[in-house]
Amino acid sequence: MINLFAAMRSSADALAVFSRALAVTENNVTNASTPGYVRQIQGLEALEFDPEAGIVGGVGAARIQSARDIYAEQAVRREAESMGRWQEQVDALAELESGFDLSGKGGIAGALSGMYRSFSAWSVAPNDDTARQNVIEQAGAAAQAFQQASRSFGKSAQDADSRLVGLVDQVNSLAGKLRDFNVQRRGVENENPGIEAGVYSALEQLSEIGGISVLRQDDGSLTVLLNGQTPLVVGEFQYRIAAGFSTPATPTPVYASGPPPARLTDASGRDITAETTGGRLGGLLQFRNRTLAALRGDPYQPGALNRLAKAVADTVNQIFTSGVVSNGPPPVPGVPLFVYDATNDTNAAQSLTVDPTVTTAQLAAASAGPPYQSNGTILQLAGLAAPQGASGKIDNLSFTQFYGGLAARVGRDAATARDQQTVQKDLLAQARSLRQQSSGVSLDEEAIHVLEFQRAFQATAKLVTTLDEMTQTVINLLP
């Protein structure tokens, strides 16, 4: 038979349970905006009740359950990874495309145009020394424009390298936090929502930087892999990645002196660059090792800018050297105007300059023919502005069109990255919204819980008071 004391004890236990439930609700409300935090649910379970056997029943606190939906978390990480990749490309490409002047007055296009115009002006008065001097100056300006463009691409590469180092540091820092979390969680039976919030917040940040896979082990620790195979955190151990800028031994470099690519290596030194395609790391490597390398060259390609610089220099030089300064006899051939580092194709743009020893008198204006034409060579040079035949072209394009193609390629990549970033932003927001719906804290729901537990607490407290009075009554019956 149940006695009053047992009933009072059961009621007191119930008060503790309701207090705990209110504490869980309070924790949910205060952490509603905490990154990584998910709703905690305090379950209540009815205890055994058998008044005949003297079992008083009551309510017990079940295990606190986390509403975390691991699939929703994976979806968010997946979208964050894509978002990070496109965001990084948007940032890098925006800076790169700002260096292309479309006004026709500046940059390489403007400088080439100035050089062509100097040829045209010279063709009217082939013996005019002022016109000849202007040709040398405009050619010098064109060479400087190539050098400036090469420096600009080089600076973009340096900025990308600094950024890469920063991202690698962030990865290692976040991995370190996850390792610390693993140490804290190891062997602990119940999940700590505060620690879990930190873990999943770190995972989400990490996924934006690089594509990660997360596996939960039996001991509660997490194994985090980069690119699905490179370990970052395994239990209590962290495996750091590193960024480097050197030419790998394989494949064999064609342009050994070319700018080295950016590389990522795992803790054992294995090159993981090729498999790193996701997140900001993937986007940055794509920009650095594909987009920029196509422009400025690397150990495997000369770079479009260098190809253009070389083609301009070689074509102008070939026309000058096939022309004559005078008919003689004997005919005095012209001299080359441009010089560049012929030993390193990836350095053509940076090294392009006008030969400082060339004088105005050495510039060949005439074509030997037959028939001889006093401004034949000059008109051929002026024709490079819009070449009709195969000469004066690169990939069947005029030099100006080829340069425009470089700008167009960067512009296309930038536009694609921006469009993809816009789409990914929405997808990420949707994924987060779905996660919020399944796992997040709803203030209205918590308010209902507060009301429920408050009423239950008040009712139980009233019951305790009543039982106490009844007990006192019984005691007062004692003689």
Next chain:
Amino acid sequence: MLPITDPSAEQFLNTLSLIQRRLDTAQRQIASGLRVNTPSDAPDEVAAILQLHANIQQNQEIGQGLERAGIEASAGEGALSNAVTLLERAAVIATQATGMHHTAESRANLAQETQAILEQLVTISRTVVNGRYIFSGDLDQTPAYQVNPSSGTGVDRLQSAQATRQVATSNGTQFPVARSANDIFDARTSTGAVAPENVFAALTGLRWALLNNDPDAIKTYTSGIRTASTYLNTQLSFYGQVQNRIAAAIEDGHAAALRLTTELASRRDADTVAAIQELTSGQTQLQAALAARARAPRGSLFELL
């Protein structure tokens, strides 16, 4: 920066960002008048735009060259007109000098006048325009002739240069724009001998015939003067043709400039009306989005407890 943890707020901010980007694009187009400011605005148009810029500038330069050639051709044509007039006077002198009433003294006076005509023609051969001797052929920094009464042709040839310079046109063709004094006044055969149409030789021959008071020689050189005069007229007509070709080429250049600038505008320029409409609708959309968000319920049940 603190992360946004409210997904609905995140979506709202994404939408705002999109609207703002549209507004920025429209404002940039209105301010610059250009639809294509950066390569990503229209990647497919970039190469064509840059090439059009180059073509327009090159066309301008060709036009300036043609203008300059036109000035020289006009000066050449004027100078040769004077030369033709002078040679006609020489023909009159030669015809007059055959008259029986002339004495040695009167013929000597006519010889002086003939020499003066020769000297004027030498001066014409040294015509300078914009710092260039326009009848000196490819060696346009030095004069071609000077007077030397004791030489066979009455002049010294200071240099021999053909006029091989050509000017370019907007459609890529080229044509010559000048003749040299060698060709105009001092015509020679392929062996270098004086040709019958040699103007200097005809005048000098007439002068000597007049000084020698030789009527038969005067008659011979009268015929020579007429031959030289006919030849000089053909040289004059060359310059007339050059002027016509230059004028036509300049006209073609203007048409090309119009075509190129029109094409550039179609590829590059902004549709200002559309941009203004976009700006207006974007601003309206932005205000509506902000107002709707401001009115969205912000409270929860906790405020009513």
